[in-house]
Amino acid sequence: MSKRAYLTLESWKLVRGIYGELPMRVSFFKGLPWFVTRPLVEGITLGENIYLVPDATVDVVVHELYHAVNQKMAAGVIPWFLRPAYFRYALLFVLNGFSYSRHPMEKAAREFATKNLTLQQSQIRALREG
Numbered sequence: 001m002s003k004r005a006y007l008t009l010e011s012w013k014l015v016r017g018i019y020g021e022l023p024m025r026v027s028f029f030k031g032l033p034w035f036v037t038r039p040l041v042e043g044i045t046l047g048e049n050i051y052l053v054p055d056a057t058v059d060v061v062v063h064e065l066y067h068a069v070n071q072k073m074a075a076g077v078i079p080w081f082l083r084p085a086y087f088r089y090a091l092l093f094v095l096n097g098f099s100y101s102r103h104p105m106e107k108a109a110r111e112f113a114t115k116n117l118t119l120q121q122s123q124i125r126a127l128r129e130g
């Protein structure tokens with residue numbers, strides 16, 4: 001079960017420093033949807049909703065926002081489940097042998113987060129308590 005959550009001030013500042021003003025309003029949730037599990041996945045983006053494991057670090061947020069911003073730019077107002085990016089994601093997942101680590105859209109998001117955060121920053125806890 002996931003519930004609405006908010007970023008810590010420290011992680012929000014890092015996110016704003018990297019992305020500036022986001023092209024859409026995003027909502028964060030503590031807890032993953034039923035169809036994804038750890039340890040493979042620590043976050044998932046469905047449209048403007050970003051689901052995170054409770055102890056997620058800010059690098060996961062930067063990673064998921066990379067997906068969210070790219071999808072938004074590509075699709076505009078189309079609901080997330082009809083967006084071409086999701087079909088492309090699924091197709092590339094199959095073509096890459098169901099490998100999350102080899103998936104090119106994952107690789108791009110990982111590299112973006114690594115490039116924009118120091119190792120120390122990437123370990124900052126993302127979600128506020130309560």
Ligand SMILES: [Zn+2]
Binds near residue numbers: 109
């Ligand atoms: Zn990803």
